Amino acid sequence: MNSTDCSKQINGGRRCLSVINAHIQRHTGALSSVRQALWLTKSSLIHGLPSHITSPAAVPENQLLNQDERVQNAIKHARFWDTTEPRPKKEKYSNTLLHNLLHLCATLQPTHPAIGRRILAENYSLAASWKRGDDLFQVRGQNGLLHCSMDPLPRVCGETEVLETSDQILESFYPVSPTIDLQQVNVYKEEINCSGFREGYPYPHAHTLYFLETPDSNSKLRPEQFRAKMIMFTFGNALARAHKLYGTQSVLEHPITVQAVGTNGRIFQFLVFQLNTTDLSEDDGIKNQVWLEEDVELYDFAKVRPLIKRKEVKVRIPL
Amino acid sequence: MALKCLTRTLRSLTLSQPALLSSQAAAQPKLGAQVPSAISLYRGFLTTASLEQNRTLWKNMDKYTIKPMGMKKTGGRDHTGKIRTRGIGGGHKQKYRWVDFQRLRYEPSKEGRPFEEKVVEVRYDPCRSADIALVAGGNRKRWIIATENMQAGDIIKTSAVIGRMAVSANEGDAYPLGALPVGTLVNNLEIQPGKGSEYIRAAGTSGVLLRKVNGTAIVQLPSKQQVQVLETCIVTVGRVSNIDHNKRIIGKAGRNRWLGIRPSSGLWKRKGGWAGRKIKPLPPMKSYINLPSISAN
Numbered sequence: 148m149n150s151t152d153c154s155k156q157i158n159g160g161r162r163c164l165s166v167i168n169a170h171i172q173r174h175t176g177a178l179s180s181v182r183q184a185l186w187l188t189k190s191s192l193i194h195g196l197p198s199h200i201t202s203p204a205a206v207p208e209n210q211l212l213n214q215d216e217r218v219q220n221a222i223k224h225a226r227f228w229d230t231t232e233p234r235p236k237k238e239k240y241s242n243t244l245l246h247n248l249l250h251l252c253a254t255l256q257p258t259h260p261a262i263g264r265r266i267l268a269e270n271y272s273l274a275a276s277w278k279r280g281d282d283l284f285q286v287r288g289q290n291g292l293l294h295c296s297m298d299p300l301p302r303v304c305g306e307t308e309v310l311e312t313s314d315q316i317l318e319s320f321y322p323v324s325p326t327i328d329l330q331q332v333n334v335y336k337e338e339i340n341c342s343g344f345r346e347g348y349p350y351p352h353a354h355t356l357y358f359l360e361t362p363d364s365n366s367k368l369r370p371e372q373f374r375a376k377m378i379m380f381t382f383g384n385a386l387a388r389a390h391k392l393y394g395t396q397s398v399l400e401h402p403i404t405v406q407a408v409g410t411n412g413r414i415f416q417f418l419v420f421q422l423n424t425t426d427l428s429e430d431d432g433i434k435n436q437v438w439l440e441e442d443v444e445l446y447d448f449a450k451v452r453p454l455i456k457r458k459e460v461k462v463r464i465p466l
Numbered sequence: 467m468a469l470k471c472l473t474r475t476l477r478s479l480t481l482s483q484p485a486l487l488s489s490q491a492a493a494q495p496k497l498g499a500q501v502p503s504a505i506s507l508y509r510g511f512l513t514t515a516s517l518e519q520n521r522t523l524w525k526n527m528d529k530y531t532i533k534p535m536g537m538k539k540t541g542g543r544d545h546t547g548k549i550r551t552r553g554i555g556g557g558h559k560q561k562y563r564w565v566d567f568q569r570l571r572y573e574p575s576k577e578g579r580p581f582e583e584k585v586v587e588v589r590y591d592p593c594r595s596a597d598i599a600l601v602a603g604g605n606r607k608r609w610i611i612a613t614e615n616m617q618a619g620d621i622i623k624t625s626a627v628i629g630r631m632a633v634s635a636n637e638g639d640a641y642p643l644g645a646l647p648v649g650t651l652v653n654n655l656e657i658q659p660g661k662g663s664e665y666i667r668a669a670g671t672s673g674v675l676l677r678k679v680n681g682t683a684i685v686q687l688p689s690k691q692q693v694q695v696l697e698t699c700i701v702t703v704g705r706v707s708n709i710d711h712n713k714r715i716i717g718k719a720g721r722n723r724w725l726g727i728r729p730s731s732g733l734w735k736r737k738g739g740w741a742g743r744k745i746k747p748l749p750p751m752k753s754y755i756n757l758p759s760i761s762a763n
Contacts, residue, residue: 321582322581322582322583322584322602322603322604322621323584323602323603323604324603324604324605326605327602327604327605327606327607
């Protein structure tokens with residue numbers, strides 16, 4: 148036993164396929180997308196968010212005072228007012244918009260005390276690794292904004308639906324291997340799982356992740372790849388938590404739920420991930436579940452200059 | 467090149483310095499003294515920038531990549547800077563996509579077994595007349611020359627197995643010549659096994675497998691020349707894509723300039739024996755197999 152461990156160390160570590168800060172390459176068409184992320188995380192996809200998340204939005208007591216006007220003010224602030232130049236840059240306005248909307252939601256705290264038990268964290272390093280078949284996979288990186296809370300999120304799906312997922316078959320990508328387009332790195336410490344925070348942190352449970360588009364023009368992600376990145380990092384957070392609580396290779400009795408929101412400043416993608424099992428080595432069995440709502444537009448456009456066609460003002464600027 | 471000549475002459479001058487001193491008079495006591503001889507033996511310092519040319523250094527990448535690379539045009543000039551081939555120059559900028567001509571390239575861990583790949587997209591390549599296809603299989607993607615009816619989503623097979631029965635090949639698949647039935651149209655022929663294809667790569671071309679003779683195969687190239695190669699050489703089946711390439715009409719002089727073709731001299735010149743239609747017998751068949759020589763001793 149000891150000799151084999153030593154030999155692994157001496158050989159320079161194992162090769163591992165990794166999603167380091169979701170370094171997914173462009174150029175790939177049908178590859179490297181949501182389908183691949185679903186295979187890697189052994190999950191099944193459901194379009195549309197679960198009803199118990201969307202239904203409270205219609206109830207008036209969950210809404211803000213002058214909600215429409217305040218949201219429009221938030222959009223205007225982000226898109227028009229927050230700069231000395233004619234128009235703010237995309238990474239700046241998407242960041243401002245996200246923080247404004249988060250602030251608006253936080254003003255509901257008097258009626259919803261649970262909001263007070265959450266805190267925002269930025270630039271934390273996530274590390275999660277798992278085995279899938281013969282290969283070792285890992286998710287690493289600093290992905291951005293995280294809402295962490297003192298209490299875990301309640302599960303979305305009941306036991307019966309979770310058992311039903313074991314009948315679903317994962318998609319096959321033949322002849323392409325599902326590990327295409329992932330970076331190969333050497334790892335020297337296997338089974339690293341770190342949720343980004345130390346023991347004793349008062350807000351240990353990951354609640355919602357917020358993804359913005361990276362300002363790096365070289366690694367611009369297409370919408371499919373952006374959603375895949377969201378899935379991988381949400382999964383990484385849930386897995387790190389599960390490994391800490393329950394260890395590896397087991398079906399979870401209390402599934403771990405993590406949410407995610409991704410935006411490019413105008414279009415939003417919403418994601419809810421329920422981790423049902425950490426037993427990811429085989430392709431069959433209970434799957435994890437992903438609810439994905441794609442391409443929700445907050446507003447159609449925010450024009451800085453009025454659009455004039457044939458001497459008629461078609462779109463006025465809303466100042 | 468010029469820099470190398472310069473350094474070589476400088477080196478030879480310094481080496482010959484002791485010989486010169488000994489041949490001269492022994493008036494100089496010290497060897498290292500500055501000798502004002504006829505040949506000025508000072509080590510000059512370089513006043514120009516690097517004289518190396520980056521002509522082909524842009525091609526020096528050791529790892530295969532599908533990303534298009536910026537290319538440097540030569541304009542028909544060779545390493546001395548003079549025009550070697552007339553009529554080349556200008557034209558639209560082109561990015562080079564590294565086409566993998568060795569179709570039978572196994573992935574590092576999966577040697578020896580026939581494999582399949584999926585065509586992701588077929589696109590225009592500015593560097594050649596044929597279209598290229600991005601294929602993905604296993605854990606890697608590469609560019610290959612597309613055949614006539616290749617479309618995105620097709621699955622193409624590559625195999626090195628020569629069975630007793632000839633394989634009924636689909637277009638786009640790659641097999642050794644020994645495994646194909648006589649009379650198939652082939653392209654991307656390699657004449658030495660494992661070297662990569664060097665023949666029949668232009669748009670719309672195809673060769674014909676004429677006969678198979680104990681361990682070798684005879685293929686007719688598009689110029690009607692026949693070659694004899696080993697039967698383990700890999701070829702792809704079908705015609706190369708973009709078959710209407712020779713039917714296109716340039717239309718105007720500007721289009722030729724976009725392609726990088728400079729105008730020829732407009733001066734009327736008397737044509738010699740090279741011009742006009744020639745009717746000759748076919749050259750003898752070229753054989754690329756190294757047969758053991760049948761020599762008496």
